[in-house]
Amino acid sequence: MRAVVCRRYGPPQGLLIEELPVPRPGAGELLVDVRTAAVNFPDVLLVANAYQVPAPLPFVPGSELAGQILAVGEGVSEFAPGDRVFGTVPTGAFAERVIVPAGQLTRIPEGVGFAEAAAFGVTYRTAHHALRSVAEVRSGDWVAVLGAAGGVGLAALDLARQLGARVVAAASGPEKLALCRARGATHVIDYTTEDLRLRLRELTDGGAHVVIDPVGGPASEQALRSTRRGGTFVTLGFASGAIPAIPLNLVLLKGVTVKGMELRTFGEQFRELERRDRDELLGLLAAGAVRPHIGARFPLEESAAALALVADRRALGKVVIDVGR
CATH class of the missing domain: 3.90.180.10 (Medium-chain alcohol dehydrogenases, catalytic domain)
Incomplete structure (x- = not known):
């Protein structure tokens, strides 16, 4: 072979x-x-x-x-x-x-091709656990997704919308922003040309309830600064190659909860939540509600x-x- x-x-x-x-x-x-x-x-x-x-x-x-x-x-x-x-x-x-x-x-599931199935599991499970069980996103929440045109980012955009959230997609360049709009983002931000912290606050009327960050780098701190008081910041990885150093005074002053989620160990820690999330996600795939x-x-x-x-x-x-x- x-x-x-x-x-x-x-x-x-x-x-x-x-x-x-x-x-x-x-x-x-x-x-x-x-x-x-x-x-x-x-x-x-x-x-x-x-x-x-x-x-x-x-x-x-x-x-x-x-x-x-x-x-x-x-x-x-x-x-x-x-x-x-x-x-x-x-x-x-x-x-x-x-x-x-x-x-x-x-x-x-019937009607799902091999390519769609292969592209589905890791990114959609990561995004669904992060939104559903870690951040506990509710209908009407503002969810900011960094690296929104990537695999995990687009999955988070799709699934946040399924949960009834409003999504601000942050990405780089017009092609990526156009894809995020086509996938249903409420607003888009180009963080190579716009002030991410300022624009997030403006677009969400005071800050995001939840930030999903699979990218790391300088955008992380900017997004944390634009998370509203009592919000949740979920870190999923560092695709930018840079692990950010977060000033803890931001967490103290804003009352923000910072959480991490790693797919490899999530099921070991939260078996019942993992089982529930997996069943919900497979149902969405089988129904055609989400596709990578x-x-x-x-x-x-x-x-x-x-x-x-x-x-x-x-x-x-x-x-x-x-x-x-």
Whole structure:
């Protein structure tokens, strides 16, 4: 089988396409014929050896996939060969075949394609947990989303609207702002040409109730300063590459609650909330109420270019890799 292999840490351009043996599923595992894989920012960090949980060399990058079950390991009764599924793995998704524990897979609803399913799970689960369970967004709230044209940002925009919130989408450049408008943002802000702190206060009549920040960098402090008294600021990552230093006097004076949410450990901490959120989210996908925006598609041979697009923050929505021949 063909696979993308990382044999040395560094930029995506160092990745190789190799022929590897087809793995066999063990007890509780499934062998999946990968049709589409989605690129996430942690994939870039793992290749660069900059993620908080390193991947030992050599490894196959990729954490998010959709495909069809080829073989079922001992003890698995809930799936059968031929089932269309999507799910996540720590690494290994950028390959024609991958072994996945049964508990990490979900059936793809009718009417949803492999690319949409692959692009859905990580970003929409992250955004939904952040909005629904961490920030507890209510109908009528003003929600500010930073990096709103990226994968997590667009998912947060979509889901905040499903919760009845009004969304201010902050992004860079006219193309990204146009996409945010098309997805239903109430207002948009270009934080490369506008004063984010001032514009957020103006547009929300005094400040956002909730800020969703998957970007970090200088925009974080500006958004925190424009969060209204008693509001909630949720940090989800640092796609800008810069971890901001927040003056704690802002938290003290404004009574703002600052929270962090990391998808890998959320379910371990809040099992009941995770189960509720997952059921709600799958219902929205099955009903067609939300669909990920796929901004770019690449063949497996161009996986390095797909990761570079995400690394350079040029992606609109999700970037996917068509793995199947």
